[in-house]
Amino acid sequence: MLNLSKNGCSLWVASSTEELLKPNTVALGKFDGVHLGHHRVIQPILPPAFHEDRPENGENIPKFPPRSPTPPQEQTYSTVVTFDPHPLEFFTGQPRTLLTPLDEKVEQLRSLGVEQLVLLPFDQELSALSPQDFVNQILVQKLQCRRISVGQDFCFGKQRRGTAQDLQSLAAQHHIPVTIVSLQTYTDKAPTQEAPISTSLIRHYLESGDIKNANLLLGRPYILRGTVIPGQKMGRTIGFPTANLQLPKEKFIPRQGVYAVRAAILSDTPDATTTQKIVGVMNIGNRPTVNGSNLSVEVHLFDWSSDLYGKKLTVQLVEFLRPEQKFPSLDELKTQIQLDCTVARELLKAEC
Numbered sequence: 001m002l003n004l005s006k007n008g009c010s011l012w013v014a015s016s017t018e019e020l021l022k023p024n025t026v027a028l029g030k031f032d033g034v035h036l037g038h039h040r041v042i043q044p045i046l047p048p049a050f051h052e053d054r055p056e057n058g059e060n061i062p063k064f065p066p067r068s069p070t071p072p073q074e075q076t077y078s079t080v081v082t083f084d085p086h087p088l089e090f091f092t093g094q095p096r097t098l099l100t101p102l103d104e105k106v107e108q109l110r111s112l113g114v115e116q117l118v119l120l121p122f123d124q125e126l127s128a129l130s131p132q133d134f135v136n137q138i139l140v141q142k143l144q145c146r147r148i149s150v151g152q153d154f155c156f157g158k159q160r161r162g163t164a165q166d167l168q169s170l171a172a173q174h175h176i177p178v179t180i181v182s183l184q185t186y187t188d189k190a191p192t193q194e195a196p197i198s199t200s201l202i203r204h205y206l207e208s209g210d211i212k213n214a215n216l217l218l219g220r221p222y223i224l225r226g227t228v229i230p231g232q233k234m235g236r237t238i239g240f241p242t243a244n245l246q247l248p249k250e251k252f253i254p255r256q257g258v259y260a261v262r263a264a265i266l267s268d269t270p271d272a273t274t275t276q277k278i279v280g281v282m283n284i285g286n287r288p289t290v291n292g293s294n295l296s297v298e299v300h301l302f303d304w305s306s307d308l309y310g311k312k313l314t315v316q317l318v319e320f321l322r323p324e325q326k327f328p329s330l331d332e333l334k335t336q337i338q339l340d341c342t343v344a345r346e347l348l349k350a351e352c
Contacts, residue, residue: 004180011110013102015084015119017142022287024079024145026139029154030199032080034108036219037151037184037197044149044179045078061208076146077115083126090127094127097252099199099206099218104225118143131162135170145171150178151170153196186217206254209320214254220318221262224251224282224297228308231298238334240341242283242298243308245315253295256285257323260344263301266312278304279348281340282315285324302345319347321332 016018025045030037089096100108100144100151101120109117120126120138129137134157139145148171156162162170166251167179183196195201205214206222215221231244248254259282281300287296321340327333 012116021077023144023146025076026145027149033199041181079116081118083122101248129156209255210318225314242300243299258321260318262316264314281344
């Protein structure tokens with residue numbers, strides 16, 4: 001069943017190809033993370049007004065300019081086409097965590113100027129399509145593509161037999177131009193090694209606690225967004241009350257440990273604009289000092305005392321401070337948290 005909704009007055013999300021804004025200029029891919037490499041693939045299909053002078057983040061996003069009074073068949077809508085579920089999840093049968101769950105993906109695509117997101121149901125039928133059938137049935141007949149953009153490593157069709165060059169040749173039969181975008185590379189300073197910017201590389205950096213490199217490749221801070229729920233309230237007994245975050249189950253969790261963070265409390269209005277921004281420290285882990293057994297994400301906000309239960313919090317990861325560890329006593333844990341807070345305050349002050 002089609003689930004078509006409008007987000008932020010500028011992005012349509014559809015889980016089917018039956019009722020779409022047509023025809024389209026299409027960027028094809030998985031786009032988990034919507035990182036700097038993805039930006040390059042998306043740019044060729046954007047409206048001209050968004051190629052320059054667009055905002056660097058999701059705030060104050062301009063509305064789309066009025067369309068010229070041209071016949072409907074000559075209008076095209078900038079559309080990102082991706083797959084749901086992730087193909088790896090479909091083939092392995094194992095849930096896959098994502099850098100950008102749907103709400104975050106929508107937010108990032110909207111900030112780039114994308115007008116429509118299509119979530120193609122990735123099922124047995126779609127996975128069995130040959131490259132030619134995928135082009136004919138999906139891109140030509142259902143999406144009514146007028147232009148396509150893909151990364152040079154894009155593969156499609158049954159058993160991923162189709163390459164970007166195959167797509168270019170097949171689409172040319174329908175007079176559809178295909179832009180093949182070269183991979184954007186990044187040089188890690190330690191050790192010096194050039195690699196393509198990719199979702200897997202960002203996941204690797206997050207798993208190792210290398211937040212600076214992860215954020216650099218994303219083009220923005222990595223975030224954890226969730227609802228504040230009641231916890232064990234252990235932090236307040238040692239002078240460090242925390243907000244316990246309930247995250248989407250599909251959200252990718254970085255390395256366990258302590259982070260310097262910036263947090264924003266989201267308002268209750270539909271556009272979810274922020275009401276207040278605060279700095280603090282965050283712990284991801286099992287709380288071994290108090291014999292915790294379940295993974296928790298807890299944020300201590302500096303100079304904050306108001307009730308946050310039920311509020312939505314967006315936490316930007318700035319820097320990894322230390323791994324989680326077990327302390328012999330609560331007093332030693334308290335001393336370490338005080339040190340963490342001091343280090344984080346200085347670090348975040350220098351970041352301003």
